[in-house]
Amino acid sequence: AALKDGLRSQVSAALKEGRVTPTELCQRCLALIKSTKFLNAYITVAEETALKQAEESEERYKRGQPLGILDGIPIAVKDNFNTAGIETTCASNMLKGYVSPYNATVVQKLLDHGAVLLGKTNLDEFAMGSGSTDGAFGPVRNPWSYSKQYKEKSVPKSHSKDEESEWVITGGSSGGSAAAVSSFTCFAALGSDTGGSTRNPAAHCGVVGLKPTYGLISRHGLIPLVNSMDVPGILTRCVDDAAVLLGSLAGHDPKDSTTIQDDFKPFELPNLTDVSKLSIGIPKEYHAPGLSSEILALWSKAADLFKNAGAKVVEVSLPHTRYSIVCYHVLCTAEVASNMARFDGLEYGHRSDVRDSTESMYAATRREGFNDVVRGRILSGNYFLLKQNYEKYFVKAQKVRRLIANDFGKVFRSGVDVLLTPTTLSDAAPYTEFIQEDNRTRSAQDDILTQAANMAGLPAINVPTALSERGLPIGLQFIGRSFQEKQLLTVAKWFEKQVQFPVIQLEEVKRHDSGVFQHQKSASFS
């Protein structure tokens, strides 16, 4: 079995039939993590515990009693999820050395299904950012920077030093998770999505990134950013795998009272052949300023693809789209100001040596522990929450949030099943270019297409669509109705099959993967 295989279709069968063992899979992934260390995708690699979990899984397969499709499957988890016995840092000095005493519910569920936890992935500090460049452990590099496809398209440079600085970002904030899945070091990874943090890096790294409906998956153990918008995100190499992960994670959690109590039934995705009953909405406001002509053309082609297959494709309007990023900015900083208040050095995390008074200790701890981005958001949030500003900014933003949610409601009630939009404004930028602008400006630009779904709590998914002229991935986004993940993923799977996104060609992977390159040289979408 190759590292490239889909979970449900190939790896699961291979494990059951003994053609490959969980220990072999785990070892191959661990070796690949070592040889792709330059990507900086992982903060912590839990080698010992992973091998132990793989051994236990192997015992179960030998007895013919695997726990399910995920038994023995190597996965990675973003470092803002608590993992018992493993350091959880949120890529911040504030939590360096913090070893979680418990597992986040989603982590526990994965372990209960037999998954092998390889390690914790890198991110922007406290998940604030859209590049995975602003963490305490350094930036994450997009594996596509080292792909044959990208290198072929780059202008040849005379010095090898220049090649080094041309690497592109992963997007963020779940960049480590996206890079890990994209470079085959794991089969799936957990991210988080508050404003697009799973879908954005998924688009830049050419992987599937699913943001489930708010309330479907437990947030217990996910270190919170914005309580009313955060969701755990799922990153995989194909839509079917995302459905498998969703099946094992969704459902009510008594430890998270914001999870809905409806029964969740895991599902297998049908192979849709007839799209004539489908209505796809194209929101015109998503033709945002700054959208690259390449992505615009791809979006248009995708719409035509549905039309030619017999689906109903309609232009729709979400009039308050251009205010959603502003609204998000206010609500996000306000909730962040509140959520970051827990970091005072007293019970966990970094603690300053200052001991004159509690307040001065807290202030010094927070000065030493948080980076500029985090501090900036806390201060902005506190400003919007001041008595004199509360109505003007915070409550006003909450009213605008309702307008945005209503926009979506209206469109879905008019008969549209799924919306089709771009995920990002352009393909991944080179790191040196990306850091020219500050984090807040970048986030405001890059989150424009993704965060309205978080405002309205709707499920959304990035599907890798084609390569750009620079040889980098471009993804398109589907947004669905609340709790209609099955419909959303079914449409996404149909689209994925049509576009046949190319497999990344990485030297390191070739060396480690003794499996035959069984993948299609099929016509890519563009």
Add this chain to the structure above:
Amino acid sequence: QKVSVEVLEHLEHLALVDFRDWEGVERLQKAICFADQLHEVNTDGMEPMDSVLEDRCLYLREDDVTEGNCTKELLENAREKVEEYFVAPPGNIPLPKLEERETFLQGS
């Protein structure tokens, strides 16, 4: 309109986080400017939205003790502790006033 030094100082007290330098203050100014765009939107008659799940009942569990007794685990991550207590410096001492503090805001 620029944010006054009094408000900046007040924010540093409330947040227990410092602006550090003029760049930090600029960041706040830009954030406010950006947020001001909200006032272009007509929200007459709109109710504020706290949660997208507002139409549902929040889950409340029974008042039964189902977990606990984890003193040891909870204390493990604290840097300063004595027996079963977290140790904090003396409280009820407010941060020094602007004039007495070492902060760049003094120069304004």
